[in-house]
Amino acid sequence: MLPHIETIPQRHMASGDVLSFQVYKFIGARPGKKVYIQSNLHGAEIVGNAVIHQLLEFLLSVNDTEIAGQIWLVPVCNSMSTNQRSHYFASGRYSISEAKDWNRIFWDYEKFTNNIMEFAQSQIHLNLEVVRKNYLDAIQQKFTGLLENINSYSSVPYTEKFRYKLQSLSIDADYLIDLHSHTTQGLNYVYYFREREESAKYFLLPLGVLLDEYDGNAFDEAFIKPWLALEKCFKELGRETKFDVEAWTLELGTGMQMNPDSVDKGVMGIKNYLVRKGVLQTSDTVVKGELSQGTSSHEMSFSTRSQAKKYYAPTGGMIQSKVELGSSVKAGDKLYQILQFNKEGKLPTVIDVFAEQDGLIYDSSTNHAVNEGEFVLGLISVTSNQ
Structure with a gap:
């Protein structure tokens, strides 16, 4: 038609x-x-x-x-x-x-x-x-x-x-x-x-x-x-x-x-x-x-929007070793690292960022260069599977 x-x-x-x-x-x-x-x-x-x-x-x-x-x-x-x-x-x-x-x-x-x-x-x-x-x-x-x-x-x-x-x-x-x-x-x-x-x-x-x-x-x-x-x-x-x-x-x-x-x-x-x-x-x-x-x-798994948590960069730098989109993680698992540079005459440092809750990585930034406070990834807790 x-x-x-x-x-x-x-x-x-x-x-x-x-x-x-x-x-x-x-x-x-x-x-x-x-x-x-x-x-x-x-x-x-x-x-x-x-x-x-x-x-x-x-x-x-x-x-x-x-x-x-x-x-x-x-x-x-x-x-x-x-x-x-x-x-x-x-x-x-x-x-x-x-x-x-x-x-x-x-x-x-x-x-x-x-x-x-x-x-x-x-x-x-x-x-x-x-x-x-x-x-x-x-x-x-x-x-x-x-x-x-x-x-x-x-x-x-x-x-x-x-x-x-x-x-x-x-x-x-x-x-x-x-x-x-x-x-x-x-x-x-x-x-x-x-x-x-x-x-x-x-x-x-x-x-x-x-x-x-x-x-x-x-x-x-x-x-x-x-x-x-x-x-x-x-x-x-x-x-x-x-x-x-x-x-x-x-x-x-x-x-x-x-x-x-x-x-x-x-x-x-x-x-x-x-x-x-x-x-x-x-x-x-x-x-x-x-x-x-x-x-x-x-x-199908189910969750609620209030169970979603966004993770923002605690400092500026380059994201590396980031957990893949769609991965399930446990509280305490490493989510990503930030390679942090400085202007203080010191060597670069690597900062680990860990999950605060169990969940699924449902959202992830495309850009791996972040300023402090920029979005890195989203994690959501899955409450049921039917």
Whole structure:
């Protein structure tokens, strides 16, 4: 099937050029859920674009009767960050003019209302689908109100216009997938939210990290946080409720690289997720065989973001003998050495750095020359294996 393609202007530049992005909308023949998938919110994190490209090619071969609902794909969603360079290196993690992380700018409904408990009380006896519609209407009404400032003479900073365009596309989705990779070197894993652990397994990645600490400013957080808040209010009122609303961030490998393994894992995981959630009902035996094989041999470890610890250089120097990415370490194991130079007429010294906890090396710096206080590696404690 062919997608509906919409080109959306993103920013009018001083040169007269207009930066844009495109949305590829695959509309199924039957009603169902809306899935929103985007990539490249951070400039160096490009692997998601290859994932979306392969999903596009796959969906072109799918009949519209095999999709229940809609699948929206948005590659290269942030032209400003993608085009940002320092010498030969992509950066684009921050909006330079506003000094803001591109993934810490998003609008969170919960921060702009104080009546979620009141809303829950008014909806306590209603059907869940009716509650979902009513709550989404309330969110969208508040969100649309942002246009008054955006369209005013005084206007708003660019990040607020940018976030509005992305969130206006995704705010009514049922399932949201934001494709990232590490700015440095990293493993493949998925961030998930409470009560969504079973669905996290559908992505067939080796590690799931629960976002037990968040403030709502990231893209996935801003999307799901209001729904988690409403679930909590219902629980306090004695009604156990779980909305079929899910948000995911897939961390796929290393920045500035199209790592084939990360691409393959991302594509396979998203296909499996779409099948397991009933959005993709493909008759393709090859796809079913691939998914069956991947699921049968899959093992997944779980952790929480609060159990992750970053290690920063205690002094400046050159990193050597660093433990490899993906290694399991015990407290007291040597993580790396710093070859420290001086200007005091003395010989260089070697400083050993040891692990403070058991865990898995999930993030590692690319640059082995560090100034004091710069990031070296990340270690996360794995709490279970299923």
